[in-house]
Amino acid sequence: MKYQIVIAGFGGQGVVFLVKVLAICAGNRNIAFLGTENHGMSQRGGSVSCDIKIGDFTNPVIDKNQADLMIALEKNEGLRNLAFLKLSGTLVTNAKDKDKYPELPFKGFAKIDAFKKAENGEFPIQGLNVYMLGFALVNDKNFPFSVQEVKDAITQINTKVAEQNIVILEQAMRDAKESK
C-alpha cells in the first residue's frame, strides 16, 4: 500500500495529534510509514501542516501533486496546501457555511462547518481535530485504516481523553453520513 496524507491547520488545533494517531494505526498493523511536522515559529495561531506517508517510502515529505488525501482543519490552511494534493485525491475540509469556495479539480471533496457545530455546543472545540478525522473516515472511501484501528490508536495515545474523543469521532461519522 502507498497512501499519502497531508493534515493542514493552524497552531493549537491539534494537527500533530492526528499525525500521531495515523502513525500508531500504521505501526499497529506493522505497515511502514514516514511522517513529518512542518510548523512555523508561532506556537498558537500560525500555519501548521503535517505529512504522513504510509507504505514503502524513503523520505517523509510529501511533494506537490502527490497526496491522496488532505484533511484541512480550517478553510484557508486547506487552500494553502492544495498543491500537494493530486487531482485524483480527496480534500476534506472544515469551512464555514458562508465561506465562498473556489472551483476545485479534485475527484473527492467534502466540507463541513465544524466551527459552527462546536459553537453550538455539539462537541468541545478541543475535539475539532478528531471530529475532522471522523468526517474524513466516511468521506474518503480509500482511507487506509478502519474505524476500529483509529479508535484503538486514539486510546493508545491518551486513555484519559480517549472516551470523549471516540464519542466525537462517532458523532462526526454520523454527521458525515447524514450530510451525504
Add this chain to the structure above:
Amino acid sequence: MKQTLMGNDAIAWGLIHANVDMISGYPGTPSSEILSEVQKIKHKLNLDIYAEWGTNEKVGFEVAYAGAIAGRRTCATMKQVGLNVASDALMSAAYIGNLGGMLLIAADDPGFHSSQTEQDSRVFAKFARIPVLDPATPQDAYDLTKYGVELSEKFQIPVMLRPVMRVCHAREIIEMDDETNFKPNKGEFKRDVPRWGAVPRVGRFAQGVEQLNRMEVIKEYNWDHLLKKEFDKCEGKNRVLIITSGTGYGFAKETLSDLNLEADVVKVLMPYPLPVEQMRDRFKSYDKVLVVEEPYPCVEEQIASPNVYGKNTNSIHNIDEMSKEEILKAFVNIGLYEGENIYATPPSLDFEVETRPPALCPGCPHRDVYYAITKVFKKKKAIYPSDIGCYTLAIAQGAIDSILCMGASVSMASGFALSDPDKTVVATIGDGTFFHSGIAPLINAVYQNHKFILVILDNSTIAMTGRQTTPSRENKNIDIKKIVEGMGIECMEHHYSYEMQDNVDFFREVKKIHADATGPTVVVVREFCILDGERAPEFIPNIFAKVDPELCIACDQCTTVYKCPPMAYNEDGVIEIDPFLCAGCGGCLDVVCPTDAFVQDFDYLKRGN
C-alpha cells in the same frame, strides 16, 4: 523491538542504549526533544543519568566534554546556530580529544524553518577536523547515535551527529534494542596537564599533527567499514551514480522510483572525513556523478572531479531544503531525465491565500508589553533592538528593528546608542536569552556607561523551544533583578498586568528615569508563558472579548499594532474575534482600540467553549 518514534526520541534511546550517562546542551529547534526525551526515559526507568540543560551551548558542550575527559560517556545537544556559540570549545576539544565517548549533536535546519541561518554543521565538523555522521531517517539516527559514541571512544575524539529537521521531526517504526541494560560509567579524572591544559605551542603542535594523522586513519575506516560496501552494492550497469548524504538518500531514491529511472545510489553515512582517492577510483565507471546533500556542498567539495555535479556546478539547488522537485530538476540538468515535471502545481491551483504570519500566541503577555513600549517610546524617536526567542515574533507588531543572534540585543543597544544618540534605544530580551548570553554585554554597557533601556521579559521559561525551565526556576531561583543590581545599577521591576494602562504607566515611569540616567536603565517585567500549564492558569483572568460591531471603525490598530491572532475582519468589514483562538487574557479591552469596540463577552463560557 519495534517502536514508533520521532527522530529525536530515537536519538534519545540511542544515547541510553549506548550507555551515555551525561547529557548537557541548550534547547533549540529542531534539537530540543532529544534531551527532554532522555529526561522522560530517565524518570520512567529510574536511570542514573545526568541530563540537564546548560545556560548556553558552550557551557553545555564543556560540561559534557569534561565528563568525557574523565572517562564517562557523554553527549552535548544543540541546534546549528548553537554550535556557533560552542565552537570555541569544540575547536580546542578537537585537538585535545577525550577518553570516554563524546557525541556532539548539532541539529541543522535546512529551509530556515525556525533559524536565522541555514548553515551546515557537517562543514563545521570538517573545519574542526572531527568525524561527522549524517542520518537519513529516524532509524539511522538511532543506529548512528550508538555508532558515534563507540567511534568517539575508539578514536578518542568527539564525534558529531548531524541530523536535519526532517530527521529530528520525522516519525517512523524503529527497530531498536530489545532491552535497556543501562550501565552508567564511573568517571575518574587522570591528571595529564600537557594533554588537558591547552597552552601553546609545543603540546598543541604535537596534537595538531596527531589530529591530521587521526583523520587519515578515520578516512580509511570510513572506506573499510561504511563506504566500500555501499559502492560494492552498485552493479555498475548505470551510467549515472548518485552520491547522497543524510536525507538526500531518501529524496533521491523516491524521485528515481517516481520517474522510473535507473541510477546507482550510494549513501554516505560519514560525510567527513571521506576516503577521496578510493571514491574517485569508483567514479571512473560512470559518465556522471551527482551529489545530493543539504544544505552545503560538503561532500561535493571533498570529492570534486571533472565528472562530479552538484551545487558548485549549479546542477542542483543551492539554498532551501530538499524536495523531489529540485532533484527532478537536477536530473534534467545532468541529462538523466527529459520528461515533464510531475511535481509542478497545476495551473488551476495557483491562487493566493491570505497569509497567516508568525505571531505571538493569543494571551501572551509579550504582546501587551510591546504594545505599551511602542505606545510610550514612539517609533520615530526610538530604536528597538531585540533578541532570539518567542518575543522575536513582536516584529509583526512593528516593535522590533533588529535581530542578530542570542544576546546581541544588549550589545547592539550599546552600538546603536553610540552611533545614533538622538534616539532612545529600547532593547528587549527574554530571561532565557539573558542568562544564555545577555549578561556579558550588559556588564560591558555598565563598564562603558552606554545609555539605553534594556527590558528583560521574564516569563521564567525557554518558551519557543518547548518550555524548558530557566535558571530562575530550578534549585536556587537565580533572580535577574539581583544579577543586575550586582552590576551596581538599579533594576526597575514590573509585574505584567492584563489591564493595559498599568503597563503603559510603568513604561512612562521608565522613560522619566531614563531621561536622567547616564548609563543603561534596566527593567525586568515579570510575566508568564500562556502555554505554561503550571503557571498560566493563576495569571489568566478568563475575561473573553468580543467586538461591538457598531463601535468598530476598521482603523486597523488591532490588526497592525496589537496583532492578536483571533482578530480578523469579517465580510462586513468589521473586526471579529475567533472564539476558538481567544485565550481570555482581556488584554485588548483597555487602551488598544481607539473607539473601545472590544467589550467583554459574558456569554463566552455559556456557549460550551
